[in-house]
Amino acid sequence: MDFELTDEQKAIMSLCREFARDEVAPRAEEYDANAEFPYELVRKMADLGLMGLPFPEEWGGAGADTVSYALAVMEIARADASTAITLAAHVSLGSTPFFLFGTKEQKERYLIPLAQGTMLWGFGLTEPQAGSDAGNTGTRAELRDGTWVINGTKAFITNSGTDITGGTTITAITGKTADGKNEISNIIVPQDAPGFARSRKYKKMGWRASDTRELSFENAAVPEENLLGPRGAGFRQFLTILDGGRISVAALSVGLAMGAYDEALKYAKDRVQFGQPISKFQAIQFKLADMLCEIEHARLMVLKAAWEKDSGRDYVMAASLAKLFSGEVSRRVVNEAVQIHGGYGFMEEYPVSRMYRDQKINEIGEGTNEVQRLVIARLMGL
Amino acid sequence: MKIVVTVKLVPDTNADKRIDPATKRLVRTGVETVLNPFDEYAIEAALQLKEKLGGDTTVTIFSMAPETGKEIVRKALAMGADDAAMLSDAGLEGSDVWGTAYAMAQALKKVGFDLIVCGTQSTDAITGELPGALAEYLGVPGLTYLRKVDVDGTTVRGERETDNGYQKVVAELPALVSVTKSINEPRYPSLKGIMGAKKKTITTLSLAELALDRPVGSDGAKTEVLDLAAAPVRGKGRMVNASDGADGARIIVEFLREKKLL
Ligand SMILES: Cc1cc2nc3c(=O)[nH]c(=O)nc-3n(C[C@H](O)[C@H](O)[C@H](O)COP(=O)(O)OP(=O)(O)OC[C@H]3O[C@@H](n4cnc5c(N)ncnc54)[C@H](O)[C@@H]3O)c2cc1C
Ligand SMILES: Cc1cc2nc3c(=O)[nH]c(=O)nc-3n(C[C@H](O)[C@H](O)[C@H](O)COP(=O)(O)OP(=O)(O)OC[C@H]3O[C@@H](n4cnc5c(N)ncnc54)[C@H](O)[C@@H]3O)c2cc1C
Numbered sequence: 001m002d003f004e005l006t007d008e009q010k011a012i013m014s015l016c017r018e019f020a021r022d023e024v025a026p027r028a029e030e031y032d033a034n035a036e037f038p039y040e041l042v043r044k045m046a047d048l049g050l051m052g053l054p055f056p057e058e059w060g061g062a063g064a065d066t067v068s069y070a071l072a073v074m075e076i077a078r079a080d081a082s083t084a085i086t087l088a089a090h091v092s093l094g095s096t097p098f099f100l101f102g103t104k105e106q107k108e109r110y111l112i113p114l115a116q117g118t119m120l121w122g123f124g125l126t127e128p129q130a131g132s133d134a135g136n137t138g139t140r141a142e143l144r145d146g147t148w149v150i151n152g153t154k155a156f157i158t159n160s161g162t163d164i165t166g167g168t169t170i171t172a173i174t175g176k177t178a179d180g181k182n183e184i185s186n187i188i189v190p191q192d193a194p195g196f197a198r199s200r201k202y203k204k205m206g207w208r209a210s211d212t213r214e215l216s217f218e219n220a221a222v223p224e225e226n227l228l229g230p231r232g233a234g235f236r237q238f239l240t241i242l243d244g245g246r247i248s249v250a251a252l253s254v255g256l257a258m259g260a261y262d263e264a265l266k267y268a269k270d271r272v273q274f275g276q277p278i279s280k281f282q283a284i285q286f287k288l289a290d291m292l293c294e295i296e297h298a299r300l301m302v303l304k305a306a307w308e309k310d311s312g313r314d315y316v317m318a319a320s321l322a323k324l325f326s327g328e329v330s331r332r333v334v335n336e337a338v339q340i341h342g343g344y345g346f347m348e349e350y351p352v353s354r355m356y357r358d359q360k361i362n363e364i365g366e367g368t369n370e371v372q373r374l375v376i377a378r379l380m381g382l
Numbered sequence: 383m384k385i386v387v388t389v390k391l392v393p394d395t396n397a398d399k400r401i402d403p404a405t406k407r408l409v410r411t412g413v414e415t416v417l418n419p420f421d422e423y424a425i426e427a428a429l430q431l432k433e434k435l436g437g438d439t440t441v442t443i444f445s446m447a448p449e450t451g452k453e454i455v456r457k458a459l460a461m462g463a464d465d466a467a468m469l470s471d472a473g474l475e476g477s478d479v480w481g482t483a484y485a486m487a488q489a490l491k492k493v494g495f496d497l498i499v500c501g502t503q504s505t506d507a508i509t510g511e512l513p514g515a516l517a518e519y520l521g522v523p524g525l526t527y528l529r530k531v532d533v534d535g536t537t538v539r540g541e542r543e544t545d546n547g548y549q550k551v552v553a554e555l556p557a558l559v560s561v562t563k564s565i566n567e568p569r570y571p572s573l574k575g576i577m578g579a580k581k582k583t584i585t586t587l588s589l590a591e592l593a594l595d596r597p598v599g600s601d602g603a604k605t606e607v608l609d610l611a612a613a614p615v616r617g618k619g620r621m622v623n624a625s626d627g628a629d630g631a632r633i634i635v636e637f638l639r640e641k642k643l644l
Contacts, residue, residue: 015573049572049574
């Protein structure tokens with residue numbers, strides 16, 4: 001057993017830490033307040049190679065491993081969750097489907113610019129009527145004369161409407177299977193497909209700088225070759241994508257908790273009440289000790305899941321455990337971080353207030369806490 | 383053309399620093415080691431020269447540091463330098479500027495160079511004297527405190543910062559320059575750079591491989607740190623409560639008058 005990170009993992013972590021501290025943190029409050037998409041940060045992350053971090057160099061990526069990816073997301077989330085989800089959704093949801101299931105031509109056309117970060121891409125699974133029950137897709141795609149004609153709606157799709165978004169890969173019913181069930185396939189829908197429209201950005205409680213929209217398809221038309229992977233493989237494919245994605249949202253939760261802890265520790269040392277820094281009160285010390293303890297616990301779970309993935313093991317259980325636990329840890333930690341700040345923590349000019357708002361989605365997105373427990377119970381064989 | 387950048391490994395600038403009262407040396411254990419921040423500007427300046435000159439221009443990183451510093455030297459490689467050389471030897475411990483410059487000069491002669499780029503100072507000992515001493519030992523011109531540097535043909539020219547302006551300076555290669563923080567904005571290492579850095583070579587030199595004709599390390603030190611004391615804490619400032627902005631301004635003006643500053 002070896003807890004030592006490799007030289008590259010350490011270097012990537014410290015690069016992201018520096019970048020997050022110097023470039024992301026100073027702008028986070030303003031992007032959040034204006035619900036403004038952080039184009040400049042995305043461009044800079046692309047220049048550093050972060051947007052294609054885990055993909056091989058031949059596809060425009062940096063060829064780093066999942067542990068490095070988790071460390072990168074943690075460090076960015078430590079400064080700003082909106083920027084971190086923009087990165088994590090781009091890599092895990094937008095780009096990974098092309099890497100895992102794309103043909104050579106699709107990889108050349110889509111994955112390379114995505115990994116280079118000059119283009120963003122969405123992954124559209126959720127629908128107004130199909131959230132946790134994502135297999136219950138209502139969107140339909142019908143093949144007519146070599147063209148997929150798509151009708152339906154997708155809800156809450158990240159990175160789907162920025163100025164540099166190239167399109168969204170969606171799940172749709174493409175027919176019936178032999179046993180009479182809906183056949184689900186993944187279809188690549190470029191932004192300029194006729195009949196495809198995006199709503200305005202949702203007004204959100206957290207992740208305000210990230211781009212989340214509703215998508216509508218009214219006889220939207222894309223060529224037959226825009227099928228991603230084999231016809232009918234859509235359900236299995238999106239489960240695989242979500243398995244990997246859990247590691248990155250878990251990392252995001254840990255990063256957010258680390259950021260809240262950093263702020264709380266600093267504040268506790270500075271804030272004087274009853275003639276001494278509040279960090280001298282045992283009640284505050286114990287809070288900080290518990291926070292650190294939980295963060296360490298969650299962080300190890302995330303890194304273990306990432307390591308399992310890197311070493312070719314079955315990482316599904318580890319990823320689900322990490323996602324569930326770190327999401328809940330992030331809630332307890334941001335809550336105590338605000339508590340340590342007292343009334344100031346309720347004020348927008350203190351980063352913990354933003355972190356508090358940004359936290360809740362960690363327990364909802366990419367599988368709610370309840371759904372994680374369901375997945376875990378299923379893997380237990382129950 | 384071969385450009386060599388000298389980089390020092392220093393304790394994390396944000397960490398609390400401690401001096402061992404017995405040896406009067408900086409405690410380096412338990413503190414994260416980083417690239418001397420001033421030297422990142424030197425690396426950037428060298429990389430920009432390489433990008434401009436193209437051809438067979440290479441950038442070599444040179445550091446006199448324990449071998450454990452390899453990992454930090456890799457960060458400089460990740461920024462885009464081609465290779466690195468380290469002078470690592472327990473016999474160097476306790477070197478002063480004189481010994482450091484002498485040992486480094488002998489090593490740099492072995493490494494070879496057309497242009498050496500240094501930072502202006504370290505963030506730990508901060509003598510700022512090494513570049514000058516190094517140029518002297520190498521017998522090459524030293525253009526220090528440059529805020530601009532350029533090479534054409536066999537000539538290096540630059541602008542040396544002074545308190546009230548700058549001087550235009552020029553020298554023939556081989557030469558040494560030191561660059562200030564106003565020269566550029568150092569790049570971050572890219573992920574590709576980080577992934578590629580492990581394939582780049584870091585050669586290590588020991589004292590035995592150098593032609594030294596005098597002792598270095600603590601035996602050869604000509605200076606000795608006799609005593610250390612903490613800087614006196616500044617007294618408390620005067621706190622005043624102003625009822626509004628105008629009142630505040632009035633109080634400040636009165637204070638400045640009282641101090642005869644107005
Ligand atoms: C900001 C944001 C970004 C998002 N980005 C994307 C994206 O890029 N792509 C995408 O496809 N989706 C995205 N989503 C959607 C997200 O994954 C879903 O919101 C999530 O999966 C939950 O679905 P739902 O909102 O429909 O909730 P529901 O499924 O309606 O759940 C409501 C409640 O019921 C509980 N529940 C549901 N089923 C069960 C059960 N069987 N047992 C016990 N409890 C149950 C849930 O846990 C939850 O508490 C995003 C959502 C948000 C808010
Ligand atoms: C608290 C303290 C006080 C000291 N006081 C003295 C003293 O008064 N007199 C004395 O002679 N010594 C002194 N030393 C020893 C001094 O640290 C060494 O001599 C050191 O090698 C000289 O460097 P500097 O850090 O001052 O370098 P500076 O001259 O400040 O550094 C300028 C540039 O030189 C290059 N450089 C410096 N060191 C290295 C290196 N090891 N490898 C590669 N490049 C390098 C870098 O490019 C750097 O930017 C002191 C050390 C400490 C810790």
